[in-house]
Amino acid sequence: MGRIFVVELDGRSYRCKFCGVHLAMPHDLASESFHCRRGKAYLFTNAVNITMGALEERMMLSGMHTVADIFCCCCGQIVGWKYEAAHEKSQKYKEGEFVLERGRIVGDMDLSTEIFADTGFV
Numbered sequence: 001m002g003r004i005f006v007v008e009l010d011g012r013s014y015r016c017k018f019c020g021v022h023l024a025m026p027h028d029l030a031s032e033s034f035h036c037r038r039g040k041a042y043l044f045t046n047a048v049n050i051t052m053g054a055l056e057e058r059m060m061l062s063g064m065h066t067v068a069d070i071f072c073c074c075c076g077q078i079v080g081w082k083y084e085a086a087h088e089k090s091q092k093y094k095e096g097e098f099v100l101e102r103g104r105i106v107g108d109m110d111l112s113t114e115i116f117a118d119t120g121f122v
């Protein structure tokens with residue numbers, strides 16, 4: 001369930017840590033050095049297999065933004081948020097982009113070491 005939206009990913013992708021579904025591709029990675037209140041995060045220009053929560057105004061380190069939490073469409077875990085609008089001109093580049101929290105996704109480099117190996121694709 002939910003995999004129907006997955007496109008060909010050429011073997012490399014970032015996946016939900018909880019259920020292993022694809023969430024984003026490396027070529028959509030805009031920044032690896034993003035930080036949020038809960039720690040490191042990645043900024044992507046696109047994400048798949050997600051559902052969005054309600055829009056809300058949220059104060060970030062970089063100013064006020066209109067954001068929506070995003071959830072994995074398969075397991076329902078929150079995985080990050082989407083920037084709908086930035087109030088600061090200098091932050092406009094983030095509009096329409098997705099933040100995936102580092103602690104909630106796994107990438108290629110983690111596949112051999114994380115719990116994911118025991119819980120994925122059954």
Ligand SMILES: [Zn+2]
Pocket residue numbers: 016017018019020021072073074075076077
């Ligand atoms: Zn999931």
